[in-house]
Amino acid sequence: MKDLIKRIAKALVDHPEQVEVLEVEGEQVLVLELKVAKEDVGKIIGKQGRTARAIRTILSAASGKVKKHTVIEIID
Amino acid sequence: MSHCVEFEDKNVEMAVKKACEELNIPREKLKHDVISYGSTGIFGLVGTKKARIRVTLPKPSPKVVFETSNKGQQNENSDEQTLESVDSQIEISHDEGEDHRVAVDPRDLGREALQKIIDLITTDATISIEKRSNRIVFNVRGGNSAVLIGKHGQTLEAIQYLVEKIVNKNRKGRVGIHIDVEGYLEKRRMSLQRLAVNMAEKVKSTGKPAAIGQMNAHDRRIVHIALQDDNMVRTQSKGEGFLKKLVIFPKKNSSRKQN
Numbered sequence: 001m002k003d004l005i006k007r008i009a010k011a012l013v014d015h016p017e018q019v020e021v022l023e024v025e026g027e028q029v030l031v032l033e034l035k036v037a038k039e040d041v042g043k044i045i046g047k048q049g050r051t052a053r054a055i056r057t058i059l060s061a062a063s064g065k066v067k068k069h070t071v072i073e074i075i076d
Numbered sequence: 077m078s079h080c081v082e083f084e085d086k087n088v089e090m091a092v093k094k095a096c097e098e099l100n101i102p103r104e105k106l107k108h109d110v111i112s113y114g115s116t117g118i119f120g121l122v123g124t125k126k127a128r129i130r131v132t133l134p135k136p137s138p139k140v141v142f143e144t145s146n147k148g149q150q151n152e153n154s155d156e157q158t159l160e161s162v163d164s165q166i167e168i169s170h171d172e173g174e175d176h177r178v179a180v181d182p183r184d185l186g187r188e189a190l191q192k193i194i195d196l197i198t199t200d201a202t203i204s205i206e207k208r209s210n211r212i213v214f215n216v217r218g219g220n221s222a223v224l225i226g227k228h229g230q231t232l233e234a235i236q237y238l239v240e241k242i243v244n245k246n247r248k249g250r251v252g253i254h255i256d257v258e259g260y261l262e263k264r265r266m267s268l269q270r271l272a273v274n275m276a277e278k279v280k281s282t283g284k285p286a287a288i289g290q291m292n293a294h295d296r297r298i299v300h301i302a303l304q305d306d307n308m309v310r311t312q313s314k315g316e317g318f319l320k321k322l323v324i325f326p327k328k329n330s331s332r333k334q335n
Contacts, residue, residue, distance in 0.1 A: 004196040010187060011242040048317055051241065054234035061231040062196045075265050 002060060005072065007030055008055060013040035030070045032065070041076040081131045087114055095131045107132045182251045183212055184245045189242045190214055190255065193235055198223055211252030214239075221258045230263055232257055233292065265298055273300040275324050276309045285325045286312070296322050312319045 010016040014022045018037040023030065032040050036044055063070035072073055081099070085091035085238060086276065088110055096103050114127030183205055194201045201219030205212060225232045232255060240253040254261065271288065279286050288299065295312055299322055303311050310327050313320045 001196065003083065004193065007192055008189075008242075010240060012238075012245065020091065046241075050237065057231055057234035058193060058197070058238065061126045061226055064223055065197065 001030065001062060001066060001070065002032060004050050005034060005059070008058075009034055011035065012051065013043050014029070014032060014054060015040055023076075027068055030066070031067045032059075032070065032072045033075055034072055037073045041074065044074055082111070082128055083130050083131060084126045085114075086126065088129060090131045095129065099131065127149050139326045159248075182247065183207065186212060186214065186239050186243045188255060190216075190235070190239050193238070194224065211254060213241075213254045213256060216255065218329065220262070224257045225260050227319045229260065231293075232260065264295075268295055269296045269302045272299040272324075276306055279324045279326050280308050283326050285323050287321045289321050290319045291322050292318055296320065316324055 002023050006019060006021045009019045009021070013019060013036055015037040016042070018035075020035040022033040022035070024033065025031075043051070044055075046054075051060065052072075052074060059070050059072055083098075084293070085094050092103070092106065092108060095101075095108065096106055099106070105322060106304045107165040108129045108131045108286075111128040111130055112125060114125045162276070172186045187203055189233070190199065190203060194203070198221075200220035201224070202217050204214065204215045224230070226234075236253055236255040238252075240254065243253055244250050256262075272321060275286050291299070300311050300313075305311055307323050308327055312323050312325065314323050
């Protein structure tokens with residue numbers, strides 16, 4: 001899961017080396033903290049949050065497999 | 077090095093056109109910044125503002141050729157030669173500045189990205205590629221297609237959007253990406269067309285406009301096209317953002333027939 005987000009994020013940004021994903025695991029929930037370079041935040045969020053929404057949609061589809069509610073937070 | 081010229085007109089479009097004519101530069105080569113978009117004010121009376129654009133010439137980087145060869149003044153007949161050198165220069169600057177992905181076939185890049193995403197959602201899905209004129213169609217078979225498609229195709233849409241973004245990053249032109257899961261796109265198109273026709277019938281019989289809510293651009297396009305040959309109704313998108321409502325209006329035949 002962490003890997004998926006990392007790969008997608010790296011493919012979208014200008015500074016892939018600065019992409020970091022932290023996993024915070026709860027009992028029912030998995031929080032992924034996505035950290036990118038300051039100038040790349042806009043790329044991850046997208047126009048009207050479209051890219052961020054697409055990532056979240058894919059994440060929720062993927063989280064069915066691990067049976068855990070997954071949340072992503074974008075940190076700059 | 078570069079100096080700027082400002083142009084003013086009713087709107088940006090017209091200002092750009094004016095600039096092109098006066099400077100004798102083809103539109104696609106004109107490099108400009110919009111200073112103000114202008115506004116027509118209220119009823120075109122109060123508070124009209126003209127649009128202003130600033131045109132930069134001669135053009136910086138990849139078009140250095142102009143600066144050296146003829147100091148920013150363009151010759152119509154030298155255009156073709158310079159175009160070629162500009163192209164090659166752009167490629168060089170891409171290779172230097174950005175990563176190697178520029179050279180990669182968009183098909184391979186797209187397939188790789190798509191496979192990664194799909195593998196994490198479901199297992200045993202295979203991808204086949206179809207290349208049509210200016211877009212690439214990926215057909216996904218096998219695996220858990222219901223999860224891949226999602227509610228009203230939203231997961232599929234998200235995957236398609238991301239793959240398109242990934243493929244088109246670092247590219248000059250744009251390639252359209254379509255992702256289909258087990259013929260879902262066709263099924264969706266059929267059901268939207270059916271819905272469009274049914275709604276149009278309803279509008280015709282009641283004489284009142286009807287709306288189909290929350291549609292994305294692709295879905296709206298299908299409905300617009302499905303009803304464009306229908307002389308009894310007209311369609312219009314309403315709302316903001318990428319999910320808009322589509323409203324079907326009855327056409328008053330007597331008044332519309334003149335145009």
